[in-house]
Amino acid sequence: MLPYEDVALVAATSLPYVKRSERSAAWFIGMTFARMLERSGLRKHDVDGLAVASFTLAPDSVVGMTEYLDISPRWLEQIPMGGASGPVAARRAARAVQAGDADIVACIGGDTATADTFASLVKDFSRFSTDAVFPYGAGGPNTVFAMITRNYMEQYGARRDDFGLICTAQRENALAAGRAIFNKPLSMEDYLNARPISEPLHLYDCVMPVAGADGFLVMSVTRAEALGLSYARLLAAGERHNAWSGDDVHFRAGWRRYRDEMYDLAGLAPGDIDFLQTYDDYPVISMIQMEDLGFCEKGEAPEFVRGCPLTWNGGGLPHNTCGGQLSAGQAGAAGGFLGTVEAIRQLTETGLPNQVAGARTGIASGYGMVNYDRCLCTSAIILGRGNP
Amino acid sequence: MNEHASPPAARSRLWQQINQAAAEGLFRLQVCAACKHVQYPPQEFCSQCLADGLTWENVNPLGKVLSWTTTHASTNQFFKGVLPFHVGMIKLDCGPVMVAYLAASCLQTGSIVQVTGRPDRSGQTVFVAAAPGSDPLREFSNILTKEVKHDPSQ
Numbered sequence: 153m154l155p156y157e158d159v160a161l162v163a164a165t166s167l168p169y170v171k172r173s174e175r176s177a178a179w180f181i182g183m184t185f186a187r188m189l190e191r192s193g194l195r196k197h198d199v200d201g202l203a204v205a206s207f208t209l210a211p212d213s214v215v216g217m218t219e220y221l222d223i224s225p226r227w228l229e230q231i232p233m234g235g236a237s238g239p240v241a242a243r244r245a246a247r248a249v250q251a252g253d254a255d256i257v258a259c260i261g262g263d264t265a266t267a268d269t270f271a272s273l274v275k276d277f278s279r280f281s282t283d284a285v286f287p288y289g290a291g292g293p294n295t296v297f298a299m300i301t302r303n304y305m306e307q308y309g310a311r312r313d314d315f316g317l318i319c320t321a322q323r324e325n326a327l328a329a330g331r332a333i334f335n336k337p338l339s340m341e342d343y344l345n346a347r348p349i350s351e352p353l354h355l356y357d358c359v360m361p362v363a364g365a366d367g368f369l370v371m372s373v374t375r376a377e378a379l380g381l382s383y384a385r386l387l388a389a390g391e392r393h394n395a396w397s398g399d400d401v402h403f404r405a406g407w408r409r410y411r412d413e414m415y416d417l418a419g420l421a422p423g424d425i426d427f428l429q430t431y432d433d434y435p436v437i438s439m440i441q442m443e444d445l446g447f448c449e450k451g452e453a454p455e456f457v458r459g460c461p462l463t464w465n466g467g468g469l470p471h472n473t474c475g476g477q478l479s480a481g482q483a484g485a486a487g488g489f490l491g492t493v494e495a496i497r498q499l500t501e502t503g504l505p506n507q508v509a510g511a512r513t514g515i516a517s518g519y520g521m522v523n524y525d526r527c528l529c530t531s532a533i534i535l536g537r538g539n540p
Numbered sequence: 541m542n543e544h545a546s547p548p549a550a551r552s553r554l555w556q557q558i559n560q561a562a563a564e565g566l567f568r569l570q571v572c573a574a575c576k577h578v579q580y581p582p583q584e585f586c587s588q589c590l591a592d593g594l595t596w597e598n599v600n601p602l603g604k605v606l607s608w609t610t611t612h613a614s615t616n617q618f619f620k621g622v623l624p625f626h627v628g629m630i631k632l633d634c635g636p637v638m639v640a641y642l643a644a645s646c647l648q649t650g651s652i653v654q655v656t657g658r659p660d661r662s663g664q665t666v667f668v669a670a671a672p673g674s675d676p677l678r679e680f681s682n683i684l685t686k687e688v689k690h691d692p693s694q
């Protein structure tokens with residue numbers, strides 16, 4: 153794999169999430185684009201690449217977005233990978249910039265949420281799901297991930313309060329960051345006493361569908377420095393889809409297939425990573441990422457979270473430092489950007505209320521698209537602080 | 541229960557074959573003529589050897605429980621009226637992993653179950669996993685249709 157040389161990620165931007173909106177996905181994406189221009193001092197025609205991820209943009213696509221924004225990109229990509237879309241966008245945009253196919257790429261994940269967008273999304277999510285999962289309770293991904301969670305608990309001795317450690321730490325992070333929809337403290341008692349949704353999943357194991365958007369710009373380090381922008385450097389990236397399809401129940405995913413190559417490329421080991429932003433559609437999936445990204449061995453994440461503080465300032469492994477989707481809500485495909493945008497923010501901004509002290513490196517990973525009995529897409533990036 | 545509500549009725553075109561088998565009281569899945577792979581959920585070609593030759597054949601309906609969940613919440617009006625109920629992941633002896641309703645007596649990993657196709661209240665076939673030889677209709681009578689039709693023309 154070619155190294156990712158001279159690639160900068162800048163202008164981490166989040167449009168505040170709301171529970172419901174009458175605005176379209178195009179509005180969320182468009183306003184994020186406008187804010188990114190404002191923050192970077194660029195004009196819209198400076199942007200010659202656009203990558204978009206969205207579940208609710210139809211009947212439009214990234215193509216229609218070029219007309220809404222009235223821009224004329226020479227590189228255009230729509231990423232149908234939901235929760236994996238943020239790191240995938242970064243990876244592909246980086247290669248486009250490296251190859252000279254685009255100079256500045258805007259990467260945006262955004263979705264709206266009306267009273268019925270979530271219901272109609274899960275109803276038509278995939279053909280396998282329509283035939284063989286959705287008819288059993290119309291529970292959306294909860295049904296499948298409840299069974300993945302139970303299997304993980306039985307195989308590796310994870311307890312509910314282990315998942316609770318992830319959820320309560322993230323809520324602490326959310327309260328510090330101050331941007332999440334769920335802005336009340338969550339105690340372990342609250343977590344354990346929550347109503348069951350799809351056992352063993354209870355209320356605080358599940359994300360709430362919301363509307364919102366997140367984005368960032370990708371350009372060369374040279375360009376970012378010329379523009380005087382604070383940037384994060386892309387050190388390594390990977391994606392792998394439908395890994396280990398022969399596993400009867402999902403307990404590992406594609407990250408394991410490229411993590412060593414990523415660490416080699418970055419010249420880092422898991423112990424050198426200052427924070428980790430996982431895709432937290434369910435806490436068991438965060439545990440699987442901790443394992444598959446090498447922070448502990450397979451099956452050891454319950455023990456790992458018992459011994460390692462996950463809060464932004466706990467001195468352990470700061471994890472989902474903005475609170476993750478479990479606190480912010482899941483804004484459709486923006487959920488796949490949340491960790492990437494938070495990672496860039498941690499490495500490019502100063503004075504954040506949830507700033508990880510002295511952070512110089514971080515990982516953001518993505519996971520998405522429950523086609524039948526598991527999500528198929530995985531992605532991850534390793535970022536480093538750009539400016540000295 | 542909302543009398544007018546129904547479980548989701550949308551299925552792919554291939555699901556008609558599953559409906560037909562269930563109406564005949566048979567457990568029929570796609571089998572690859574070339575490599576004998578048993579395919580579920582149905583699709584139009586073999587996922588293993590890519591042969592364009594899947595045929596519908598009677599297969600062994602026995603399997604074991606890999607995992608399960610008890611569902612307490614749904615956005616669907618019909619299901620809101622029949623909560624809670626159990627759903628399992630079944631490893632069929634013939635190969636595939638199948639999501640199915642699961643009988644309360646089988647809520648244990650490794651339980652041996654027999655899978656049966658039955659129409660739910662939408663008229664489309666769903667699968668129920670229960671102890672071999674037991675009647676799957678009784679426990680799920682509020683989800684399945686009351687009458688099991690044995691008319692192959694359905």
Ligand SMILES: [Zn+2]
Binds near residue numbers: 572575576577589591
């Ligand atoms: Zn075959």
